[in-house]
Amino acid sequence: MTPVFGESGISPVSLKTLVRGGTIVSMDPGIGVLEGDVLVSGGVVEAVGPGLDPGPPPARVIDATGMLVIPGLIQTHVHLVQTLFRGAADDMDLLEWLRGRIWPLEGAMDEASTRASARLGLAELIASGTTTILDMGSVNHTGALFEEAGAAGIRATIGKLMMDAGQGVPFGLREKTADSLAAATGLIEKHNNSHGGRIRVAFAPRFALSCTEDLLREAAALARRHNVVFTTHASENPTETHIVREQRGVENVTYLIELGAAGPNVFLAHCIWLTAHDMRLLRETGTRVVHCPSANLKLGSGVAKVPELKAAGINVTLGADGAPCNNNLDAWHEMRLAALLHKPRVGVTAMNARTVFAMATSDAAEALGMPGQIGCLRPGARADLVLVREDGPHCRPGGDVFGRLVYAHRASDVYLTMCDGRVVYQDGDWKTLDMPRVMRDAMREFARISEKVK
Numbered sequence: 001m002t003p004v005f006g007e008s009g010i011s012p013v014s015l016k017t018l019v020r021g022g023t024i025v026s027m028d029p030g031i032g033v034l035e036g037d038v039l040v041s042g043g044v045v046e047a048v049g050p051g052l053d054p055g056p057p058p059a060r061v062i063d064a065t066g067m068l069v070i071p072g073l074i075q076t077h078v079h080l081v082q083t084l085f086r087g088a089a090d091d092m093d094l095l096e097w098l099r100g101r102i103w104p105l106e107g108a109m110d111e112a113s114t115r116a117s118a119r120l121g122l123a124e125l126i127a128s129g130t131t132t133i134l135d136m137g138s139v140n141h142t143g144a145l146f147e148e149a150g151a152a153g154i155r156a157t158i159g160k161l162m163m164d165a166g167q168g169v170p171f172g173l174r175e176k177t178a179d180s181l182a183a184a185t186g187l188i189e190k191h192n193n194s195h196g197g198r199i200r201v202a203f204a205p206r207f208a209l210s211c212t213e214d215l216l217r218e219a220a221a222l223a224r225r226h227n228v229v230f231t232t233h234a235s236e237n238p239t240e241t242h243i244v245r246e247q248r249g250v251e252n253v254t255y256l257i258e259l260g261a262a263g264p265n266v267f268l269a270h271c272i273w274l275t276a277h278d279m280r281l282l283r284e285t286g287t288r289v290v291h292c293p294s295a296n297l298k299l300g301s302g303v304a305k306v307p308e309l310k311a312a313g314i315n316v317t318l319g320a321d322g323a324p325c326n327n328n329l330d331a332w333h334e335m336r337l338a339a340l341l342h343k344p345r346v347g348v349t350a351m352n353a354r355t356v357f358a359m360a361t362s363d364a365a366e367a368l369g370m371p372g373q374i375g376c377l378r379p380g381a382r383a384d385l386v387l388v389r390e391d392g393p394h395c396r397p398g399g400d401v402f403g404r405l406v407y408a409h410r411a412s413d414v415y416l417t418m419c420d421g422r423v424v425y426q427d428g429d430w431k432t433l434d435m436p437r438v439m440r441d442a443m444r445e446f447a448r449i450s451e452k453v454k
C-alpha cells in the first residue's frame with residue numbers, strides 16, 4: 001500500500017519529499033491539526049498546509065491519505081545497552097534486579113554485544129515511531145553506541161554511564177573517578193554534535209548509590225561547562241532513597257541538586273519518592289523529570305506524582321527505560337500508561353490525552369533545548385515525522401485525534417518513520433538496519449554474554 005515514488009538513485013536527504021494528504025498533528029500552536037501536506041527539503045520541514053506544490057527539483061511523494069502525520073516521538077530515558085537483557089530479569093525489585101542480574105550482564109558486555117544490543121533497540125524504537133532518545137549509555141564501549149545510533153539514523157543524546165562506587169558493582173563496571181570523567185570528556189570531543197548535530201553526548205552517572213560525591217559534582221560541573229545534558233536516576237525506589245538519606249543525611253533529589261546536578265540541562269529519571277522540599281528545588285532550578293510508568297510499575301517502585309510536578313511548572317517527559325524492566329521500548333505504551341495511571345488518584349482530566357502527547361513531543365523538545373526544531377511540524381523544524389495508519393479496527397470510528405493517539409493507537413500502526421529528512425523505516429522495511437542480521441546477532445550475543453555470567 002501507499003507507494004513511494006522516485007527513491008532510487010537519489011540521495012534521500014537532498015531530495016524534496018512531499019508527504020501528501022494526511023491529518024497533520026503539528027504540535028505547533030499556530031498550525032494546530034489540519035488536513036494537508038508536509039513538504040520536506042534538505043532534512044528540514046519547508047512548509048505545512050493544504051495543496052502544497054513542491055516545485056522543482058522533482059520530489060519524492062509519500063501518500064499519507066487516511067493516516068496521521070505526527071512529529072517523531074521523543075523518549076528521554078532509555079538504555080540501548082540493556083536491550084539484549086529483555087526477559088532476563090522479570091519480576092524483581094530494583095536493587096535485586098540491578099545487583100543480581102543487570103550489573104553482571106552489563107559488566108560482561110564487550111564491543112560486539114554492545115553493538116548488537118544497540119541495533120536491536122534502535123530497530124524497535126525506529127519501527128515504533130521514536131525519532132529522538134536520551135540514552136543512559138554504557139560504562140564501557142560507549143563509542144559503539146554513538147556509531148550505531150548515528151548509522152541507524154535516529155536522533156540521540158547518549159550518556160557516558162558512570163559508576164565509581166557502591167555495593168554489588170562488579171569489577172568490569174567499577175571505574176576510577178578520574179578515568180570515568182576523562183572518558184566522558186573524550187566522548188564529547190569525538191562525538192558531540194556529530195552526524196550534522198543529530199548525535200550528542202551527555203554525562204550519565206548511574207545513581208547516587210553507585211557514584212562518589214566527587215564524581216557527581218564534577219560530572220555536573222563538566223556538563224554545564226560543555227553545555228551538554230546531565231542525566232541520572234533519582235528517588236526511584238524506597239530502599240534506594242532510604243540508603244541515600246542514611247549515607248548523605250539528606251533526601252536524594254536535594255542531595256543531587258545541592259551538588260550542582262540541577263538546571264535545564266539536567267534530567268532526573270523517576271523522581272517517585274520526593275519531599276515537598278525536593279519538588280520546590282526541582283521547580284526553582286528548572287530541572288527536568290522523566291516519567292517511566294511501565295518500568296516503575298514492573299519493578300514495583302511506585303507512582304511518581306506527575307500531575308503535581310507538572311502543575312508546579314516542572315517539565316516532565318517520558319521514557320521506556322531499559323528493555324529488561326519494561327519489556328518494550330514503545331512510546332505508545334508509555335503515553336497510554338502515563339495518561340491512565342494518575343486518573344484514579346487525581347481525577348480524569350489532569351493527564352488528558354493532549355497533555356500526554358505533548359510530553360512525548362513538544363515538551364520533550366523544549367527539555368532537550370530544541371523547541372520548535374523537533375517535537376513539532378512547522379516550517380524550519382527538523383524533518384522528524386511519523387505516519388500512523390488509522391485503518392485498524394482498534395482505531396475506528398475515531399473521536400478526538402489526541403484521544404486516538406494516546407488511548408487507541410499502538411506501535412504497529414506506525415507506517416513510516418522519517419528522521420532528519422531520511423526515511424528510516426517504512427511498512428516493515430528498516431532502511432538503515434539489516435534486520436535478519438540484527439535478530440541473528442542479538443540471539444547469538446545474548447547467548448554468549450549469558451555464558452559469561454553463569
Ligand SMILES: [Zn+2]
Binds near residue numbers: 077079269321322
Ligand atoms: Zn534507567
